[in-house]
Amino acid sequence: MxxxxxxxxxxxxRFEFSENPIHKFELARRDFFHLLGAGIAIFTSATxxxxxxxxxxxxxxFHPEELPNDIxxxxxxxxxxxxxxxxxxxxxxxxxxxxxxxxxADELRVPFESVRMVTADTTLTPFDAGTxxxxxxxxxxxxxxxxxxxxRDLLVAEAAKKWNVAATGLVAADGKVSDPASHNSASYGxxxxxxxxxxxxxxxxxTTPPTQWTVAGKEIPKVGARAxxxxxxxxxxxxxxxxxxxxxxxxxxxxxxxxxxxxxSAAKTKPGVTLVHDGDFIGAAAPTVHEAQxxxxxxxxxxxxxxxxxxxxxxxxxxxxxxxxxxxKHPIKRGSxxxxxxxxxxxxxxxxxxEYIAHAPLEPRAALAQWKDGKLAVWTxxxxxxxxxxxxxATFHVPESxxxxxxxxxxxxxxxxxxxxxxxxxxxxxxxxxRPVKVVWxxxxxxxxxxxxxxxxxxxxxAIDSDGKLTAWEFDNYHSGKSGIETxxxxxxxxxxxxxxxxxxxxxxxxxxxxTANHFARETHMDALARAAExxxxxxxxKNLSDPRMRAVLEAAAKSFDWPRKKTTDGxxxxxxxxxxxxxxxxxxxxxAVDGKGEVKVVRVAEAFECGAIVNPDGLRxxxxxxxxxxxxxxLFEAIQFENGRIQNPHFASYRVPRFRDIPxxxxxxxxxxxxxxxxxGETPIMAIAPAIGNAIFDATGKRLSMLPLAPKGVET
Amino acid sequence: MANPLQLEVxxxxxxxxxxxxxxxxxxLRDELGLTGTKYGCGEGQCGACTVLLGGAPRRSCxxxxxxxxxxxxxxxxxxxxxxxxxxxxxxxxxxxxxQCAYCTSGMIMSSVGLLKTNRNPSAADIVQGLQGNxxxxxxxxxxMEAVLxxxxxxxxxxx
Numbered sequence: 001m002x003x004x005x006x007x008x009x010x011x012x013x014r015f016e017f018s019e020n021p022i023h024k025f026e027l028a029r030r031d032f033f034h035l036l037g038a039g040i041a042i043f044t045s046a047t048x049x050x051x052x053x054x055x056x057x058x059x060x061x062f063h064p065e066e067l068p069n070d071i072x073x074x075x076x077x078x079x080x081x082x083x084x085x086x087x088x089x090x091x092x093x094x095x096x097x098x099x100x101x102x103x104x105a106d107e108l109r110v111p112f113e114s115v116r117m118v119t120a121d122t123t124l125t126p127f128d129a130g131t132x133x134x135x136x137x138x139x140x141x142x143x144x145x146x147x148x149x150x151x152r153d154l155l156v157a158e159a160a161k162k163w164n165v166a167a168t169g170l171v172a173a174d175g176k177v178s179d180p181a182s183h184n185s186a187s188y189g190x191x192x193x194x195x196x197x198x199x200x201x202x203x204x205x206x207t208t209p210p211t212q213w214t215v216a217g218k219e220i221p222k223v224g225a226r227a228x229x230x231x232x233x234x235x236x237x238x239x240x241x242x243x244x245x246x247x248x249x250x251x252x253x254x255x256x257x258x259x260x261x262x263x264x265s266a267a268k269t270k271p272g273v274t275l276v277h278d279g280d281f282i283g284a285a286a287p288t289v290h291e292a293q294x295x296x297x298x299x300x301x302x303x304x305x306x307x308x309x310x311x312x313x314x315x316x317x318x319x320x321x322x323x324x325x326x327x328x329k330h331p332i333k334r335g336s337x338x339x340x341x342x343x344x345x346x347x348x349x350x351x352x353x354x355e356y357i358a359h360a361p362l363e364p365r366a367a368l369a370q371w372k373d374g375k376l377a378v379w380t381x382x383x384x385x386x387x388x389x390x391x392x393x394a395t396f397h398v399p400e401s402x403x404x405x406x407x408x409x410x411x412x413x414x415x416x417x418x419x420x421x422x423x424x425x426x427x428x429x430x431x432x433x434x435r436p437v438k439v440v441w442x443x444x445x446x447x448x449x450x451x452x453x454x455x456x457x458x459x460x461x462x463a464i465d466s467d468g469k470l471t472a473w474e475f476d477n478y479h480s481g482k483s484g485i486e487t488x489x490x491x492x493x494x495x496x497x498x499x500x501x502x503x504x505x506x507x508x509x510x511x512x513x514x515x516t517a518n519h520f521a522r523e524t525h526m527d528a529l530a531r532a533a534e535x536x537x538x539x540x541x542x543k544n545l546s547d548p549r550m551r552a553v554l555e556a557a558a559k560s561f562d563w564p565r566k567k568t569t570d571g572x573x574x575x576x577x578x579x580x581x582x583x584x585x586x587x588x589x590x591x592x593a594v595d596g597k598g599e600v601k602v603v604r605v606a607e608a609f610e611c612g613a614i615v616n617p618d619g620l621r622x623x624x625x626x627x628x629x630x631x632x633x634x635x636l637f638e639a640i641q642f643e644n645g646r647i648q649n650p651h652f653a654s655y656r657v658p659r660f661r662d663i664p665x666x667x668x669x670x671x672x673x674x675x676x677x678x679x680x681x682g683e684t685p686i687m688a689i690a691p692a693i694g695n696a697i698f699d700a701t702g703k704r705l706s707m708l709p710l711a712p713k714g715v716e717t
Numbered sequence: 718m719a720n721p722l723q724l725e726v727x728x729x730x731x732x733x734x735x736x737x738x739x740x741x742x743x744x745l746r747d748e749l750g751l752t753g754t755k756y757g758c759g760e761g762q763c764g765a766c767t768v769l770l771g772g773a774p775r776r777s778c779x780x781x782x783x784x785x786x787x788x789x790x791x792x793x794x795x796x797x798x799x800x801x802x803x804x805x806x807x808x809x810x811x812x813x814x815x816q817c818a819y820c821t822s823g824m825i826m827s828s829v830g831l832l833k834t835n836r837n838p839s840a841a842d843i844v845q846g847l848q849g850n851x852x853x854x855x856x857x858x859x860x861m862e863a864v865l866x867x868x869x870x871x872x873x874x875x876x
Contacts, residue, residue: 092817093816093817093818093819093854094816095816221813222813222815225810225813225815226802226810228809228815228818228821229802229806229807229809229810229815229821229825230753230793230794230796230797230802230806231751231752231753231754231792231793231794231821231822232753232794233818234752235755235819237752237755237756238746238752238755240750240752246747288743288747289743289747290736290739290743360853361817361819361853362755362757362763362765362817362819362820362851362852362853363755363757363817363819364756364757409817410817411755411817411818411819412816412817412819412853412854414853440756442759443757443758443759443760443762443763618813622813622816622854622856622859625855625856625858625859626816626854626855626856627855628855629855629857630853630854630855651758651760651762652758652760652762652763652851653760653762657851657853658855658857659848659851660843660844660847660848660850660857660861661844661848663844663857663858663861666858
C-alpha cells in the first residue's frame, strides 16, 4: 500500500453537518443473538481499525464524530450459513449494499449470494456518523475485511477443535472449512450450529490484498435490482402502517418568519383531523393528504417577516462580510509572494462566483413516525440516522434508547439529507394524533425548506515565469467552503485562505462540497494562465505538477479524448480540468458546441478517475458517469433564485436540471490501482466537469466565463 | 361524500370514493397501495409518476381521478405477467439502468409507452420520448441503452 495520508485532508468543512453528540453502544451481546439467532458474531472496534490503517487521517482535521467510540461494524454467521454484515451507513443509490457485501464475501470466502447487509438502523447497526464525505468505502471496506478475516479464523479454529487437528493445515473456501489431509469438510453454517460465539477483534489480522480478490473487484449486479424494475422496492414515502394518517406542515411565507397571531377556529371543527400548534410549528394529520392540507388552509395566521438579502446583492455581501463568521485557523502560507511576483512573465488576477444550488433528490424528504408505549420508531430517508435519533430524543425529551431510526434504501440524497426535519414533523404529529403519521415533502417544500450548496466568491491572484511555471498563487474563498481549496500544483510562494461569512440561506453538504467551487476557480484560472503563456493547457498542467497520480489521470483522459484536437466546425471548443480530493483523482476533457444564438451543448466528455483499488467497476462507472451528468447541471444552468427570504424558482419548471437532451457522449476511464487502498468515489468525479466546460466555451468563443452557472441563458455573443 | 368512481387498474376493477379532482397518483398510492408509481414533483415535470392511461404514457399527478375512470390504467405493478418481466423491465435489469432507482418506474412506463407507438426507435426518438422523465443520479446513458435493447427484445419472436 502506498502512503497517501499526507495528501488526505478529510472534510475540513464548515458545510458538512457535524454536530457532535455523545454516543453509546446500546445493544448487549445477548440481545444481539436473541435478535439474530445462534451463530458466530465478530465485532470490530473502529478506533483500533483507524489506528491500523495507512490512510488514517490526521486527527486534527478529522471530525471526531466520525470515529465512533465503540463498535463500528459487525458480522454474524447463522446456523444456516447466512452471513449478515451490519453497518450504520445507508444505501442511497451509491451501491454500498452490493459493494460491502462483495468485500465480506471476498474476505470470508463465501459465495456472494450468501451475504446480506443490514444498514442504517439505529437499533440493529453500529453507530455511524453518517453516509457522507466519501467515507463508506475507505472506512467500511477495511473494517469488514478485518471482521471477515477474524470470522474466518474463528471458523477454522472451530473446525480444528471439532476434528482435533491443527488449524494451520485447514482451508477455508466457498463457505466451508476443509482438511485436505483427512478430507473432512464442514460448512460455515454447521460450524456455527448451536453456538453463541462472539469476539471483538483481536490484534490486526492480515487481510486479502486487492491483487488476490476474487469476489471484490468484479462487476456484480446491484443487490435487490429486480424490486426496482417491478416497483416493489419501498422507499420511505411508500411505507404504510395500519391506522396511519398523512401529515402536512404549514410553512411560513419566508425564511425566519414568526407567528404574530393564530386562529384555528375554522379548522378545528373538522372530524378526523389533528391540528398541532407548537411554537412556530403548525401541522395537521388527517386520513388523506388532501384533508390535512384543507385543515391547514383553514388556519388563519399572521406572520412577522424579516428583511433579507437577495441574489442581486449576494456576491457583494459575501465579499464585504468575509471573515465575519470566523477567520481561517489554518491558512496556507508558503514562501514569499513578493518574490513570486518579482520577475514574473505574466500576472493574472480574477474573481469567480458560484450561485446557490439545490440537491433536488427525486425522492423528497419523508418520514413515517410511530409512538408505542413511549417509544418512537421513525422510518426516514436520511444520511445521518444516529444524529436523527439524537435530535428526536432531545426534541421529545425521551432517552435515546427509546428512539429507533430506520433508513429504507433511499431515492438518493447527494449530501442533501443530513437533517431530521421530516422526522421531527412526523413524530410531532404522530404524538398528537396518537396514530402513525407519514409526512412527505412536496417538491416546493424540498426546494425551499431543505438546504443548499453554499454560494461563494473566490479571488485568485497569480504569476508565472517565462518558462510557464507558477511562481505565485493567492486564493481567497469567501463562504463556499474549504474542501479542495489547496492547489495540487507546485507553487513555492502561496497564500490560500478561507473567509467564513454568516449564512444567507440554510446551507450544508452537497456532493463534493466546496471542492467543485474551488476547482472551478482554480482550473479556470489555470486555463487562462496557459493561454497567457501560450502553452497547451494539458502541457501547462503537467509542467506544474509533481503528483504522479494526478498526471496519470490527466494523461488517461487526454488519451481517451485524443487531446489536443483540431477544430473542425464553427462553435466547437475543447477544454480540460483536473483535480484531487478525498484520496481520489479526476481529469475531465470536454467538447462543446456553441451555436449562433450562444446556446451551449456539451457534446462529449472523457473523464479519467482513480480511487485506488476498484471494488466494483460497474458501480464505480455509475458514480463517475452520474457525477459528470449531475455536475453538468451546476456547471451550465442550475441556480437558486431568492428574494427577501423566498425562493423564486422552487419547481422543476423553473429550476433546470440535466435531462436526456443535455446528455453528452461520455467515456469514463477507470484507473485501477491495486497497490492503493480503495477511496470513496461519490464526490470527486463531479469536480472537474464545470471548469472543463468553461474552458471549452472559451476555446469555442473567446469568452472567459467566471461564474457558476456558466451559461443559464446561453453565452452572450 | 363524492360519488363512487370505477377504476380499472392492471386489469382489476376498483370502486373508490374520492373527490373527482384528486390526482390519480394519490388514489393509486394511498388508496390502492400501488406505490411503485412515485411522487417526484406533483407538477408534471419529472415523470416519476408515469402510468399508461388507455395505453399512452401520462403523468398521473396531473390527471384528475375522474378523468381516469372507465379507462384502462397500467402501472409498473401491472407489467410483469406470470412471473415474467416485461421486455422493458428485463432490459433495465440487464443494463443495470438505475442507481437510486426512484425514477425507474416512470422511466420504464414512459419507455413502454414509447415502444407501443414506435417499435424501432432511434436514439433521438428515445431522447424525445424520455425528455419529460428526470433522473437525478445521471443514469441516462444506461437508460438509453436499456430502451434500445428492449426494442430489440420486443421485436424478436417470443418463444
